[in-house]
Amino acid sequence: MALMLKNARVIDPQVDLDEVCDVLIRDGRVVEVGHDLQMPKGVERDLTGKILVPGLVDIHVHLRDPGQEQKEDITSGTRAAAHGGFTTVACMPNTTPTIDNAQIVEYVKSRAAEVGKCRVEVVGACTQGLRGETLSEMGDMARHGACAFTDDGRGVQDSGMMRRTMDYAKQFDRVVMSHCQDEGLVGAGQVNEGAASTRLGLLGWPAAGEEIQIGRDIAVCRLTGCPLHIQHLSTARGLDMVRAAKAEGLPVTCEVTPHHMFLCEDDITGAYDTSFKVNPPLRTREDCQALIEGVVDGTVDAIVTDHAPHCKFEKDREFELAPFGMTGIETSLGLVITNLVKKGVIDWNRLVELMAVNPRRIIRAERVAVEPGSVADFTVIDPDVQWTVRVEDFLSKAQNSAFIGTELVGRATDVYVGGYATMEEGAIVE
Amino acid sequence: MAFNHRHLIDLSEYSAEDITLILDIAERFREVNERRIKKVPTLKGYTVVNMFNEPSTRTRSSFEIAEKRLSCDTLNFGGSSTSTVKGESLLDTVRTLCSYKIDLIVVRDKHAGVPYQVAQASGVPVIDAGDGKHQHPTQALLDLYTMRKRFGAIEGLHVGIVGDIGHSRVCGSLIPALKTMGAEVTVIGPPTLMPAMPELLGADHVTSDFDAALPQLDVVYMLRIQRERLEGAPFPSLREYNLLFGLTREREKLMKPDAIVCHPGPLNRGVELDDYMADHLERSEILDQVYAGVLVRMASLYLLLGGTDHGVDA
Numbered sequence: 001m002a003l004m005l006k007n008a009r010v011i012d013p014q015v016d017l018d019e020v021c022d023v024l025i026r027d028g029r030v031v032e033v034g035h036d037l038q039m040p041k042g043v044e045r046d047l048t049g050k051i052l053v054p055g056l057v058d059i060h061v062h063l064r065d066p067g068q069e070q071k072e073d074i075t076s077g078t079r080a081a082a083h084g085g086f087t088t089v090a091c092m093p094n095t096t097p098t099i100d101n102a103q104i105v106e107y108v109k110s111r112a113a114e115v116g117k118c119r120v121e122v123v124g125a126c127t128q129g130l131r132g133e134t135l136s137e138m139g140d141m142a143r144h145g146a147c148a149f150t151d152d153g154r155g156v157q158d159s160g161m162m163r164r165t166m167d168y169a170k171q172f173d174r175v176v177m178s179h180c181q182d183e184g185l186v187g188a189g190q191v192n193e194g195a196a197s198t199r200l201g202l203l204g205w206p207a208a209g210e211e212i213q214i215g216r217d218i219a220v221c222r223l224t225g226c227p228l229h230i231q232h233l234s235t236a237r238g239l240d241m242v243r244a245a246k247a248e249g250l251p252v253t254c255e256v257t258p259h260h261m262f263l264c265e266d267d268i269t270g271a272y273d274t275s276f277k278v279n280p281p282l283r284t285r286e287d288c289q290a291l292i293e294g295v296v297d298g299t300v301d302a303i304v305t306d307h308a309p310h311c312k313f314e315k316d317r318e319f320e321l322a323p324f325g326m327t328g329i330e331t332s333l334g335l336v337i338t339n340l341v342k343k344g345v346i347d348w349n350r351l352v353e354l355m356a357v358n359p360r361r362i363i364r365a366e367r368v369a370v371e372p373g374s375v376a377d378f379t380v381i382d383p384d385v386q387w388t389v390r391v392e393d394f395l396s397k398a399q400n401s402a403f404i405g406t407e408l409v410g411r412a413t414d415v416y417v418g419g420y421a422t423m424e425e426g427a428i429v430e
Numbered sequence: 431m432a433f434n435h436r437h438l439i440d441l442s443e444y445s446a447e448d449i450t451l452i453l454d455i456a457e458r459f460r461e462v463n464e465r466r467i468k469k470v471p472t473l474k475g476y477t478v479v480n481m482f483n484e485p486s487t488r489t490r491s492s493f494e495i496a497e498k499r500l501s502c503d504t505l506n507f508g509g510s511s512t513s514t515v516k517g518e519s520l521l522d523t524v525r526t527l528c529s530y531k532i533d534l535i536v537v538r539d540k541h542a543g544v545p546y547q548v549a550q551a552s553g554v555p556v557i558d559a560g561d562g563k564h565q566h567p568t569q570a571l572l573d574l575y576t577m578r579k580r581f582g583a584i585e586g587l588h589v590g591i592v593g594d595i596g597h598s599r600v601c602g603s604l605i606p607a608l609k610t611m612g613a614e615v616t617v618i619g620p621p622t623l624m625p626a627m628p629e630l631l632g633a634d635h636v637t638s639d640f641d642a643a644l645p646q647l648d649v650v651y652m653l654r655i656q657r658e659r660l661e662g663a664p665f666p667s668l669r670e671y672n673l674l675f676g677l678t679r680e681r682e683k684l685m686k687p688d689a690i691v692c693h694p695g696p697l698n699r700g701v702e703l704d705d706y707m708a709d710h711l712e713r714s715e716i717l718d719q720v721y722a723g724v725l726v727r728m729a730s731l732y733l734l735l736g737g738t739d740h741g742v743d744a
Contacts, residue, residue, distance in 0.1 A: 198625040201542040201564030201602050270440055271550075272543030317519050318541035320562065 002042030055087025055377030067096025085412025309398030337410030585612030593653030
């Protein structure tokens with residue numbers, strides 16, 4: 001089975017490519033990249049005016065499966081991912097039961113192979129049940145394909161336990177992803193401590209509650225040598241610590257979300273819209289600016305969504321009782337193009353690094369490049385289409401996005417996974 | 431004068447003219463409350479729901495008295511009788527109530543923001559009777575009424591609010607309203623009881639030195655200290671709190687001759703103020719505040735249900 005993708009502007013900084021050319025794919029891999037390629041028989045797609053890049057990867061997604069399928073499941077979550085332009089997602093282990101053993105890793109992978117519209121990599125739990133007490137079977141999970149480890153949603157509270165986790169994990173060539181939240185400092189905090197907490201009369205979630213654990217985990221990284229990945233980093237000072245750790249040569253990476261870059265605490269109004277309730281909370285305008293600077297200067301390695309679907313009824317309630325999190329996988333690319341690429345803050349090469357190249361490295365996935373021999377995972381982007389974020393268009397089961405109604409420019413139109421289209425011209429291929 | 435508010439939720443949205451109108455109408459309702467028969471037919475036929483989702487004694491009884499004196503029909507709702515204990519969401523309960531074609535909801539809830547959500551879900555006027563640590567607008571109005579009654583005007587007064595500023599919904603409404611009316615505000619308390627950014631509420635001065643601030647104040651507004659939970663408390667003991675921030679007979683010497691004492695209740699005698707100050711005949715306005723509560727609540731109900739500044743005495 002051959003596939004010819006013609007006339008797209010192909011952008012891949014890994015092979016120093018940015019020009020209009022053709023890509024010939026056979027049996028799921030790239031055969032040839034060049035001009036005026038010929039193909040005896042097969043499917044040909046004309047992508048004039050589009051941009052083709054290595055398939056986008058989101059390494060922080062909650063698929064909620066198993067156990068919380070009312071919010072999302074592997075079918076709906078991967079359809080939403082393809083709709084957002086992603087060829088791979090890495091799903092978080094805070095499911096019911098927790099993904100803390102090889103059987104559940106196998107369940108997710110086999111279910112994704114059966115019904116998924118993108119590749120699903122599984123991040124296993126560091127500790128059993130995310131309780132922070134006993135190590136989970138990371139070795140067995142790694143053998144069954146777990147791509148990294150985290151206690152996302154809670155974080156490993158005890159410093160000794162974090163040291164043991166990282167010491168143990170490093171034998172498997174996997175990063176430990178850290179959700180940084182000191183429970184003692186954060187308590188029942190709801191919004192950023194400062195203007196938002198004062199104005200809204202809500203308990204504060206101080207930046208220090210995140211930074212103290214970023215600092216701790218960098219120290220534990222130095223102590224153990226285990227690669228560390230800071231999840232959903234939200235504060236300027238936290239980013240400075242990562243910058244310093246990188247300068248020191250430590251194996252530290254970090255990720256930021258679109259909502260932490262493009263929304264701030266001032267966006268939470270007296271309407272108490274629970275879509276804006278996320279963890280860590282929306283920070284100050286200065287923090288947003290610092291995160292964007294980190295994206296530009298290379299301190300930030302990956303843009304992720306922390307796609308956190310919840311049922312309408314769960315979010316349609318008292319702010320303090322509503323769960324944390326917003327969806328993101330169907331808005332991420334458009335937000336990044338609109339707010340960063342179109343404004344000239346970053347170029348397309350940098351977008352590809354942040355949303356495809358670096359995320360793959362962090363989860364130890366096979367390199368995907370627009371070069372012969374590579375797996376044919378590609379995302380095709382219409383860079384100029386204008387669209388409005390609408391609830392009716394989401395393929396996720398959930399609607400808890402703070403970006404509903406936002407006008408965006410640019411979105412994915414076609415997605416290829418292993419040479420097969422999962423989305424064509426904006427419609428999921430069934 | 432035009433009154434253009436549909437709800438009484440965020441007092442910082444009210445102008446000085448709006449607040450003055452409420453206080454003026456409250457003043458006219460005072461006359462009703464001094465009659466032998468303290469009831470007028472002004473709001474006859476209106477149905478008001480009192481939705482108190484957390485315990486309340488004086489706010490709830492004050493609203494009920496105000497409603498009864500205006501001849502409203504009332505439905506009291508909340509506590510263990512709510513369907514929320516059966517698993518229904520608060521907003522679904524509100525939608526259910528609205529099917530009865532009610533006219534206004536008074537809501538008290540321990541969670542910030544609920545009155546706005548109730549307003550959205552119900553489509554009827556809502557009065558916030560206290561939401562979490564956020565706002566308590568009718569409390570602020572009764573405080574303003576009390577201060578104006580005593581001093582003739584609020585503008586130019588220096589009001590010191592003492593105690594748990596950070597967890598106080600009273601402050602969330604009172605400080606912005608005092609600023610709107612032209613008062614100077616000092617917040618006083620240990621740093622552990624301060625919000626992250628008190629200046630954002632409008633406080634002109636923030637201090638932990640009560641004795642230094644006291645001589646400047648016209649109004650000494652004492653907040654209630656939670657004495658229920660002391661484990662992990664923001665101060666070491668009630669004794670030390672009283673030592674540093676209690677308004678005592680000894681500290682009275684530092685007060686201006688005509689300065690008054692206010693307190694939103696319920697009192698913790700011996701903690702934030704002693705018996706002598708609580709019962710001080712010249713200075714304590716505490717029971718006048720309670721009375722003012724009925725008046726400003728009558729005025730608020732009256733204005734939100736479409737009354738004008740005419741016909742108050744009807």
